[in-house]
Amino acid sequence: MIDIKNVNKFYGQGDSSFHVLHDINLSISEGEFVSIMGQSGSGKSTLINIIGFLDDEFKGEYFYYNHPIHEYTRTQFSKLRNQNVGFVFQNFKLINTLTVADNVGLPLLYAGEKRKAIKEQVKDVLEAVGLPDASEKKPTNLSGGQQQRVSIARAIVTNPQFLIADEPTGALDSKTSREIMTLFKELNQKNKTTIIMVTHDEKVALQSERIIQILDGRILSDKKVNA
Amino acid sequence: MLFIELLKTSWQSLRVNPKRSFLTMIGIVIGIAAVITIIALGNGVKAKILKELQATNTGKQTTEINYYPNDSTAATQGFSENDLEQIRSNFSATLSAVKFKRDTKNISNTVTMGNDNRTATLSLVKGANQHYDISTGHNITKSDNEVNNQVALLNKKLAIKEYGTEENALGSALSVGDNTYKIVGIFTKASDDYNVDFLLPQKTYLYSTAAQNGSTIKLTFNKGVKVSNASKKIVSFLKKNGSSRKAGSYEYTDMGSLLSGISKVISSLTYFISAIAGISLFIAGIGVMNMMYISVSERTQEIGIRLAVGASGRSIMLQFLLEAIMLTVFGGLLGFLIGWGTAALISLALPFKAIVTFGSFLLAFGVSSLVGIVFGLLPAKQAANKNLIDILR
Structure with missing residues (x-):
């Protein structure tokens, strides 16, 4: 599904430019649950930003279902993001002025649907993440774990090809972390959703199927987790 | 979205x-x-x-042309029926109506009372109204006006000055133009336009031949006519052809440009x-x-x-x-x-x-x-x- 070839990424320009990613080669197939591990500053977030179509300024080639993403325009990126990928962030990234239901429905609105038409979908997906009664609440009135569930609901509402989770448990206590991980595993096994997760928590990473270690912008190791 | x-x-x-x-x-x-x-x-x-500024309800514009005699005692009023006919026939394309502007209040006219000719002021009434009271005799009625009765009311001050008492004045004759009116009542406490020497029935007065002249005519233009230009042309026409052109001047207020x-x-x-x-x-x-x-x-x-x-x-x-x-x-x-x-x-x-x-x-x-x-x-x-x-x- 995802084929990355010789991707390099620089921050800044000229003499002060900083080489973040060095010749990354990576393939991910459908249905995989991949963890990307590394120290802070190792470039793991940069890598998933590229994988998740958030960052279109990189050197190298990126084939998504054999489409050359590196040749796409910014507008095409928006559409690609909207239809193919769901994001779960460490600090949830919910819009606090909107209700939970509006937050979850946001990707569908940008897909061109009407508010009335998406109510059922939003309700279903909130039930799936275990928050059937939260739809009219504001995110700030929910606990961290609940907020993360909302953001997962928002990520899966469009039935995306894959999920990008950037430190999804980073701001949660261990009990809530376990619950969120259970939810991820469920999504992966039941719905066959591909999940790409960044974490620096070994315990969390061990619950996935494949761990990729990154150090200083280079892939250090890439191995299956032994069940 | x-x-x-x-x-x-x-x-x-x-x-x-x-x-x-x-x-x-x-x-x-x-x-x-x-x-x-x-x-x-x-x-x-x-x-x-x-x-x-527009007199007619249909949005047609109007202009008035005034005649000012050089000699204020001149008998002519400026416009005759003949003048109006000439204007009508020469400017039929631009004008929808040409009329004398009839003054009905405060008209100055020469009257004969007893044996004296004098200049007097008079207003026209259509019947009794509340602007004056009758002190002796009776008022002009609506029917007097309708059937052109030649009756008149005399101001109390003038009655006492000319006849000594109000009663003496009743029944005496008053000539205005070709018509002779009989004084049937004395009026007093008149206000505004009615504080004049005589009151006459409007229809009777306007019907008389003496009123077939006027010092003001009112022109009503067809829609879309440039009023200023047309008025100017008519005035210069009158200056050449008007019946009283030698005894006075014709002037108009340019409502359009105003x-x-x-x-x-x-x-x-x-x-x-x-x-x-x-x-x-x-x-x-x-x-x-x-x-x-x-x-x-x-x-x-x-x-x-x-x-x-x-x-x-x-x-x-x-x-x-x-x-x-x-x-x-x-x-x-x-x-x-x-x-x-x-x-x-x-x-x-x-x-x-x-x-x-x-x-x-x-x-x-x-x-x-x-x-x-x-x-x-x-x-x-x-x-x-x-x-x-x-x-x-």
């Missing part, structure tokens, strides 16, 4: 901060209200002037106040721009999230642009209503009504949308061009 959903999104965002949204609108409200007020009052003045002159003054006043309101709208627009810039930088996270879940730069730009336009359009509509109310209130103290037209509404709507677009575009563009990676990091 569907446009209607974008609209709802913008509306939602504005409602998050109602106080700030309202304060931002105030500048627009005041600017538009000022413009609408002055335009409504200007329209009112124009309509009032048109109504005052009218357009006043209209011009009002128009330029409207432009002047609109210009001041324009400055206020400009400043209000900058206020909107400022608020939008603040809003964009405050809501950087929101913009990032929207972009991450698949919003295109275009829909982000439209969202913020629509917020600005909504602010200014609501301000504009509010200003329109306030302006309307203010104009109506002011016109209570003035002798004319404020007139708000659909055009004024369109102006308020158009100007406020324009302000929103012009001053909302840059902040909206900035919102759309934000770097997603920088926001999410």
Whole structure:
């Protein structure tokens, strides 16, 4: 599904430019649950930003279902993001002025649907993440774990090809972390959703199927987790 | 994203901060209200002037031509029936009617009372009215007027001066032109136009041949005729061919140019106040721009999230642009209503009504949308061009 070839990424320009990613080669197939591990500053977030179509300024080639993403325009990126990928962030990234239901429905609105038409979908997906009664609440009135569930609901509402989770448990206590991980595993096994997760928590990473270690912008190791 | 959903999104965002949204609108409200007020009052003045200066209800314009004799004691009144016929036949294309302007009040005329010729003032009545009282004899009745009875009322002061007592005056004869009237009553306590020497029945007086002349004629023009030019031509025609051209002069008041002159003054006043309101709208627009810039930088996270879940730069730009336009359009509509109310209130103290037209509404709507677009575009563009990676990091 995802084929990355010789991707390099620089921050800044000229003499002060900083080489973040060095010749990354990576393939991910459908249905995989991949963890990307590394120290802070190792470039793991940069890598998933590229994988998740958030960052279109990189050197190298990126084939998504054999489409050359590196040749796409910014507008095409928006559409690609909207239809193919769901994001779960460490600090949830919910819009606090909107209700939970509006937050979850946001990707569908940008897909061109009407508010009335998406109510059922939003309700279903909130039930799936275990928050059937939260739809009219504001995110700030929910606990961290609940907020993360909302953001997962928002990520899966469009039935995306894959999920990008950037430190999804980073701001949660261990009990809530376990619950969120259970939810991820469920999504992966039941719905066959591909999940790409960044974490620096070994315990969390061990619950996935494949761990990729990154150090200083280079892939250090890439191995299956032994069940 | 569907446009209607974008609209709802913008509306939602504005409602998050109602106080700030309202304060931002105030500048627009005041600017538009000022413009609408002055335009409504200007329209009112124009309509009032048109109504005052145009005699006919159908919108046809009229002009009066006056004759001024060189010698004020001259017997001629200036216009004869013959003059009118000539004007009718020579200017039939432009004129729909030519008439004597009949004075019915305060007419000066030569009368014969007893054996004396004298110049007296007289007013015409159609029957009894409350502007005077009868002290002796009886009043002129409606039927006197209808059947052309040659009766007259004499002023009490003149009666006592000429006849000694009121009773002596009753029954004496009064000649006006070719007609002789019988004095049937003495009137007193007359006011305004009725404080004259004699009162005569209107129809009887106008029917007499002596009234077949006049010092003023009234021209009614066909629609679309340039009144100033046509009047000028008729006056110069009269100067060559008029029956009394050697004994006096013909003059007319150019209502048309008077009218357009006043209209011009009002128009330029409207432009002047609109210009001041324009400055206020400009400043209000900058206020909107400022608020939008603040809003964009405050809501950087929101913009990032929207972009991450698949919003295109275009829909982000439209969202913020629509917020600005909504602010200014609501301000504009509010200003329109306030302006309307203010104009109506002011016109209570003035002798004319404020007139708000659909055009004024369109102006308020158009100007406020324009302000929103012009001053909302840059902040909206900035919102759309934000770097997603920088926001999410």
